[in-house]
Amino acid sequence: MTYFSRLSAQVAEVGALCVGIDPHPGVLDAWGVGQNLAGVEKVALGTVDALGDKVAAFKPQSAFFEQWGSGGIAVLEKCVYAARQSGALVILDVKRGDIGSTMDAYARAYLGDGPMGVDAITVSPYLGFDALKPALDLAEANHRGVYVLARTSNPEGTDIQMGRTASGTVIAQTVVDQAHRRNQLSGANAVGLVVGGTHDSIGVDLSDFQACVLVPGIGAQGGTISALDTLFAGTDALILPSVSREILYAGSSAVRLREAVDHMLGG
Amino acid sequence: MTYFSRLSAQVAEVGALCVGIDPHPGVLDAWGVGQNLAGVEKVALGTVDALGDKVAAFKPQSAFFEQWGSGGIAVLEKCVYAARQSGALVILDVKRGDIGSTMDAYARAYLGDGPMGVDAITVSPYLGFDALKPALDLAEANHRGVYVLARTSNPEGTDIQMGRTASGTVIAQTVVDQAHRRNQLSGANAVGLVVGGTHDSIGVDLSDFQACVLVPGIGAQGGTISALDTLFAGTDALILPSVSREILYAGSSAVRLREAVDHMLGG
Numbered sequence: 001m002t003y004f005s006r007l008s009a010q011v012a013e014v015g016a017l018c019v020g021i022d023p024h025p026g027v028l029d030a031w032g033v034g035q036n037l038a039g040v041e042k043v044a045l046g047t048v049d050a051l052g053d054k055v056a057a058f059k060p061q062s063a064f065f066e067q068w069g070s071g072g073i074a075v076l077e078k079c080v081y082a083a084r085q086s087g088a089l090v091i092l093d094v095k096r097g098d099i100g101s102t103m104d105a106y107a108r109a110y111l112g113d114g115p116m117g118v119d120a121i122t123v124s125p126y127l128g129f130d131a132l133k134p135a136l137d138l139a140e141a142n143h144r145g146v147y148v149l150a151r152t153s154n155p156e157g158t159d160i161q162m163g164r165t166a167s168g169t170v171i172a173q174t175v176v177d178q179a180h181r182r183n184q185l186s187g188a189n190a191v192g193l194v195v196g197g198t199h200d201s202i203g204v205d206l207s208d209f210q211a212c213v214l215v216p217g218i219g220a221q222g223g224t225i226s227a228l229d230t231l232f233a234g235t236d237a238l239i240l241p242s243v244s245r246e247i248l249y250a251g252s253s254a255v256r257l258r259e260a261v262d263h264m265l266g267g
Numbered sequence: 268m269t270y271f272s273r274l275s276a277q278v279a280e281v282g283a284l285c286v287g288i289d290p291h292p293g294v295l296d297a298w299g300v301g302q303n304l305a306g307v308e309k310v311a312l313g314t315v316d317a318l319g320d321k322v323a324a325f326k327p328q329s330a331f332f333e334q335w336g337s338g339g340i341a342v343l344e345k346c347v348y349a350a351r352q353s354g355a356l357v358i359l360d361v362k363r364g365d366i367g368s369t370m371d372a373y374a375r376a377y378l379g380d381g382p383m384g385v386d387a388i389t390v391s392p393y394l395g396f397d398a399l400k401p402a403l404d405l406a407e408a409n410h411r412g413v414y415v416l417a418r419t420s421n422p423e424g425t426d427i428q429m430g431r432t433a434s435g436t437v438i439a440q441t442v443v444d445q446a447h448r449r450n451q452l453s454g455a456n457a458v459g460l461v462v463g464g465t466h467d468s469i470g471v472d473l474s475d476f477q478a479c480v481l482v483p484g485i486g487a488q489g490g491t492i493s494a495l496d497t498l499f500a501g502t503d504a505l506i507l508p509s510v511s512r513e514i515l516y517a518g519s520s521a522v523r524l525r526e527a528v529d530h531m532l533g534g
Contacts, residue, residue: 024368063365063372069382070340077337095365097391098330099421101291105330115336124364126393126416128423149393154366156395160438165430174426 003119003145004189004211007089008238010056015265017225018091018214020244021047021060021079027245031252037068037075043248044079050254051247052086054261057119059214059242062094077115089119091214095149097124097132104134111135111144120145122194122214129178136182139190145212146191150175151203153196153217162203172204183211197223197231197241206235213237218264219246225264270386270412271456271478274356275505277323282532284492285358285481287511288314288327288346294512298519304335304342310515311346317521318514319353321528324386326481326509329361344382356386358481362416364391364399371401378402378411387412389461389481396445403449406457412479413458417442418470420463420484429470439471450478464490464498464508473502480504485531486513492531 023043025035031046033039044065048058060083065076083090096106108114110121120139123132125148132148139146151161151172161172169177172195179191189211195202198217206213213232217223218241225241232239243264250260290310292302298313300306311332315325327350332343350357363373375381377388387406390399392415399415406413418428418439428439436444439462446458456478462469465484473480480499484490485508492508499506510531517527 022369024372026368061369061372063363063369063376066383067372067376067381069376070337070344071382073340074337095363095391096330097364097393098362099419099423101293102289102328102330105291105328105334109330109334109336114334115338116333124362124391124393126364126391126424126427127419127421128425128427130423131421152366152394154394154398156366156397157393158395159432159434159441160393160395160427163430163432163438165426167426167430171427171430 002143002188002190003139006119007056007145007212010089011238011240014054014056016238016240017055017261017265018057018059018240018242019047019051019055019247019261020093020216020242021058022244022248023064027248030249037071040064040068040072041075041078042252044075045082046252047248047257048079048082048086050257051261052083052088054258055088056240057089057091058083059091059093061244062092080116080118091120091122091145091147092118093122095122095124097127099127099131103131107135107138111138111142120147120192122147122149124149125175129175136191140186140188144190147194147214148175148179148191150193151195151199153198153221153223170204176204176206176209179211180209197228202231206232206237209235209237211237212240214240214242216242219243269410269455269457270406273386274323274412274479277356278505278507281321281323283505283507284322284528284532285324285326285507285509286314286318286322286514286528287360287483287509288325289511289515290331294515297516304338307331307335307339308342308345309519311342312349313519314515314524315346315349315353317524318528319350319355321525322355323507324356324358325350326358326360328511329359347383347385358387358389358412358414359385360389362389362391364394366394366398370398374402374405378405378409387414387459389414389416391416392442396442403458407453407455411457414461414479414481415442415446415458417460418462418466420465420488420490437471443471443473443476446478447476464495469498473499473504476502476504478504479507481507481509483509486510
């Protein structure tokens with residue numbers, strides 16, 4: 001079953017919400033745990049335990065685990081394992097982007113069957129959409145997904161992403177178009193997009209796009225789920241908002257975490 | 268002492284060469300070691316042992332360690348530790364790029380004093396040069412370096428990198444200009460660039476740039492060190508060619524690895 005089919009089924013069952021697992025200093029404080037790896041583990045596993053049956057996907061943010069070296073990656077492996085057992089899908093936010101056999105190694109790390117194999121990853125196209133090919137190939141072969149950064153939620157991204165390629169297309173739109181072409185060829189819809197939910201207008205035309213659009217920036221960064229229908233009007237893409245801090249700041253209580261998810265889905 | 272001062276001293280002493288540590292499948296075969304983590308460790312530590320006194324910097328490629336999960340990162344930590352003891356500087360090739368507290372976590376992971384703290388890292392600007400600020404800040408504060416991808420060695424990168432920003436500048440040039448401005452403000456020259464050595468023309472104007480330009484694509488990708496004087500004519504930047512496979516394919520013999528470096532520096 002393709003990644004996109006699994007995700008669609010999951011969204012149909014529990015609703016369209018991805019919860020980011022970002023164990024950053026403010027979250028560790030909100031959970032009353034130490035600023036250490038044990039605290040990171042409590043947040044990561046606690047979030048999975050509390051919400052695994054209630055969200056379509058988890059999105060662990062690799063940086064907050066990498067910060068602790070190999071011990072942090074071992075905790076991330078535990079988190080990924082628990083999340084994959086929970087029923088929710090796992091989108092690992094790593095924003096990798098490289099070329100050739102290096103990109104292939106990243107693909108094998110995250111889209112293979114190793115200890116860090118997940119359902120999907122985020123990737124960055126500065127080295128060219130086509131440089132991502134080893135990851136797209138492996139995602140399609142292994143029924144996984146890849147989300148390519150198109151238009152990110154932060155204001156600093158505008159100058160490059162809303163710029164134009166050497167051949168004259170808006171850069172974020174080129175990413176959209178190439179992802180769409182790839183999905184048409186494969187039929188697998190393995191290639192999703194990252195399009196931020198914080199701008200007045202998304203700045204790209206998604207009218208043909210059929211796969212999943214991951215929408216970060218909801219909550220702490222100012223975007224709201226209720227605004228997404230308008231922001232993403234006119235596309236049949238599967239819109240998957242991703243919320244991290246707005247939920248994790250509820251703290252270690254499973255009840256309060258589940259209430260935060262209900263509030264987010266209801267709002 | 269700033270990163271740039273340390274690097275300059277190192278280059279003055281042993282010459283301008285960075286050796287990439289890319290333990291990919293072909294290299295493991297060339298070394299006669301297994302396609303496993305023990306093989307990766309032999310290549311990584313063997314390269315450092317053989318060449319630590321002979322090269323300005325090592326550039327471990329994170330992907331080939333990440334591929335093995337937390338165990339791979341533990342080997343990368345050993346490699347980084349050994350390399351930092353060897354006298355050569357360590358430029359960890361991670362191409363991270365994110366925003367806000369996430370970028371800050373990446374900076375702390377690699378430019379702090381944790382187990383994976385190195386002399387410099389590579390970063391990717393698709394989310395905006397200014398989004399990299401947490402890494403630039405920490406690099407300057409901790410006397411470390413950051414190499415921002417400007418113009419990469421692969422052909423797929425051209426369409427975006429030689430495109431234009433929303434404000435009309437060539438994108439790779441914007442990266443050059445912003446790195447230069449940052450270095451002028453800090454006086455530390457902590458911000459280097461990645462500019463590939465495989466194109467007929469580098470496509471950017473480096474005439475004002477004073478810090479280090481890391482030049483991958485030498486050797487296996489077709490660039491040559493002898494062509495760099497012409498390719499980078501008219502800049503006072505410190506040009507640091509990076510060679511990986513051309514050297515690592517010499518295999519496990521320290522003598523042959525050292526000969527490969529001599530050959531590279533002499534050619």
